[in-house]
Amino acid sequence: MQARIRVVVAKPGLDGHDRGAKVVAxxxxxxxxxVVYTGLHQTPEQIVxxxxxxxxxxxxxxxxxxAHMTLFRRVIELLAERDAGDIVVFxxxxxPADDIAELESLGVAKLFTPGATTASIIEWVRANVTTPVx
Amino acid sequence: xxxxxxxELPAESGQTAEGHESTRIRHRVSxxxxxxxxxxxxxxxxxxxxARLITLVENGDPALPEVAAALAPxxxxxxxxxxxxxxxVGKSTTTNELVKALRAAGRRVGVLAVDPxxxxxxxxxxxxxxxxxxxxxxxxxxxxxxxxxxxxxxxSAATPQAVRVLEGAxxxxxxxxxxxxxxxxxxxxxxxxxxxxxxAPGMGDAIQAVKAGVLEIADVFxxxxxxxxxxxxxxxxxxxxxxxxxxxxxxxxxQVVRATAVRAEGIDDVLTAIEKHRTWLETxxxxxxxxxxxxxxxxxxxxxxxxxxxxxxxxxxxxxxxLASAVAAGEIDPYAAAEDLIKGL
Numbered sequence: 001m002q003a004r005i006r007v008v009v010a011k012p013g014l015d016g017h018d019r020g021a022k023v024v025a026x027x028x029x030x031x032x033x034x035v036v037y038t039g040l041h042q043t044p045e046q047i048v049x050x051x052x053x054x055x056x057x058x059x060x061x062x063x064x065x066x067a068h069m070t071l072f073r074r075v076i077e078l079l080a081e082r083d084a085g086d087i088v089v090f091x092x093x094x095x096p097a098d099d100i101a102e103l104e105s106l107g108v109a110k111l112f113t114p115g116a117t118t119a120s121i122i123e124w125v126r127a128n129v130t131t132p133v134x
Numbered sequence: 135x136x137x138x139x140x141x142e143l144p145a146e147s148g149q150t151a152e153g154h155e156s157t158r159i160r161h162r163v164s165x166x167x168x169x170x171x172x173x174x175x176x177x178x179x180x181x182x183x184x185a186r187l188i189t190l191v192e193n194g195d196p197a198l199p200e201v202a203a204a205l206a207p208x209x210x211x212x213x214x215x216x217x218x219x220x221x222x223v224g225k226s227t228t229t230n231e232l233v234k235a236l237r238a239a240g241r242r243v244g245v246l247a248v249d250p251x252x253x254x255x256x257x258x259x260x261x262x263x264x265x266x267x268x269x270x271x272x273x274x275x276x277x278x279x280x281x282x283x284x285x286x287x288x289x290s291a292a293t294p295q296a297v298r299v300l301e302g303a304x305x306x307x308x309x310x311x312x313x314x315x316x317x318x319x320x321x322x323x324x325x326x327x328x329x330x331x332x333x334a335p336g337m338g339d340a341i342q343a344v345k346a347g348v349l350e351i352a353d354v355f356x357x358x359x360x361x362x363x364x365x366x367x368x369x370x371x372x373x374x375x376x377x378x379x380x381x382x383x384x385x386x387x388x389q390v391v392r393a394t395a396v397r398a399e400g401i402d403d404v405l406t407a408i409e410k411h412r413t414w415l416e417t418x419x420x421x422x423x424x425x426x427x428x429x430x431x432x433x434x435x436x437x438x439x440x441x442x443x444x445x446x447x448x449x450x451x452x453x454x455x456x457l458a459s460a461v462a463a464g465e466i467d468p469y470a471a472a473e474d475l476i477k478g479l
Binding site for chain 1: 181184186188189193251255256257258259260264270277278279283
C-alpha cells in the first residue's frame with residue numbers, strides 16, 4: 001500500500017471562520033492526501049496531540065483572529081516538547097509580513113495569505129512534506 | 135522503512151535552529167528499522183510509537199511481519215466493539231459518548247475511525263475526530279482516523295492489524311467505527327466481538343428491516359436520534375424483523391436499544407447491551423469461536439495479499455509471458471496455464 005501524505009487541518013483559537021480551512025482540506029483531499037479535519041476552536045494542546053495520534057506528516061493551521069503569534073508559537077513549542085519537531089507546520093490567515101518573518105524564524109515552515117491559490121498550497125505541501133515510508 | 139529520512143528542510147522556511155535540526159537527526163536514528171523500540175514504547179502507552187506502528191501497518195511496510203510478531207503475545211486481551219450504520223446516523227457521536235462512559239469506568243480506550251477514500255484521487259477527509267475532540271488530550275484514550283484506502287467493506291485492509299497495535303498498547307476496549315455504510319458492508323462483523331448497528335428514524339419501512347446485509351450482523355441495534363418522530367416505528371420494525379427469524383435455544387437474540395447520542399441519552403443502555411453480549415460470548419463459548427473466525431479472516435487476507443504480490447511479480451518475469459504466448463497460440467487452455475502459473479509460485 002502506497003504511503004500517503006497525512007495532514008491535520010485545524011482551526012485553533014476562537015475565530016469561527018472555517019471556510020478557508022475547509023477549502024484547503026478539500027483541495028488537499030483532491031490532491032490525494034489524507035486530511036484529518038479537527039473542526040473549530042481547538043487548543044494548541046489538542047492540535048499537537050491529534051497530530052501525534054494521527055502520525056501526521058504536517059499540520060495546517062488557519063488563524064483569522066489575529067492571535068496567530070500566540071497560537072503558532074505554542075504549537076511549535078508543544079511539538080518540540082513532545083519530540084515531534086519533525087512534523088511540518090504551515091498555515092494561513094490574515095498575517096502581516098513582519099509577523100510572517102517572525103513566525104518563520106520560530107519554525108513555521110510556510111504561511112499563506114489571502115489570495116493564495118489552492119494549487120500553490122498543494123504544490124508547496126508536495127515539495128516540502130514527505131511521508132514516513134519509502 | 136526509511137521514515138522521514140528523505141525530508142529536507144523546507145528551503146524557504148528558515149528552520150535553521152540547532153535544536154530543530156538535532157531533533158530530526160535523533161529521529162532518523164531512533165525510528166529507522168527499530169520495531170522492538172517502537173513496540174516497547176507503545177507498550178508503555180507512548181502515543182507517537184502507537185501512531186507510527188499503525189502507519190507501518192497502513193502502508194504495508196516491509197517491517198510488518200516483525201511488527202506482527204512483536205505484538206502477537208498481547209493479542210486477545212481487548213474487547214473489540216464495532217459501530218456501523220449509514221452516513222450521518224450518529225456513529226462518531228455515539229463513539230464519543232461510549233468513550234466518555236468507558237473512561238468514567240476507568241478503562242483504557244482505543245478508537246479506530248474509518249472514513250472513505252476517494253475512488254478518483256485516493257485522498258480522504260477524515261472527520262470523525264470532530265465529534266471526539268474532548269478526549270484528545272486524555273492520555274487514556276487513543277484515537278486514530280483511517281482512510282478506507284479503496285477497500286469496500288466498510289473498513290480498511292489495515293484495520294485488523296491496527297486493532298492488534300492498540301491491544302499491544304494496552305487498550306482494554308477498542309471501538310471500531312466503520313465508514314458510513316449502505317446495505318451490504320459487513321466486514322466489521324468478522325473483526326468485532328460485538329457489532330452495533332446504528333439506525334435512525336425515517337430510513338424505511340418494515341421491509342427494509344428484513345432485507346439481507348448489514349442488519350444481519352447486528353449483535354445490538356441502536357435506534358439513535360430516538361427523540362425524533364418515527365423512532366418508535368423503527369424500533370417496532372426491528373423488533374418485528376427479529377421476531378420473524380428462528381433461533382435455537384441459547385442463541386443470541388440481538389438487543390434493540392434507543393439512544394439520543396447527541397444528548398448522551400441511552401448510552402448506559404448501549405453499554406449494558408454490549409456487556410450482556412460479552413457475557414453471552416464468554417459463557418456460550420462463542421468468544422473463542424469469533425476470535426478464531428477473526429484470525430482465519432486475517433490469515434486468509436494476508437495470504438491472498440502475499441499471493442497477489444507474487445503473481446504481480448510474475449508480470450516482470452518470463453513465466454507468465456511464456457504461458458500467455460502458449461494460450462494465445464491455442465497450444466494450451468487458460469485454466470491449464472493458470473494451474474501451471476500457480477505451481478510455479
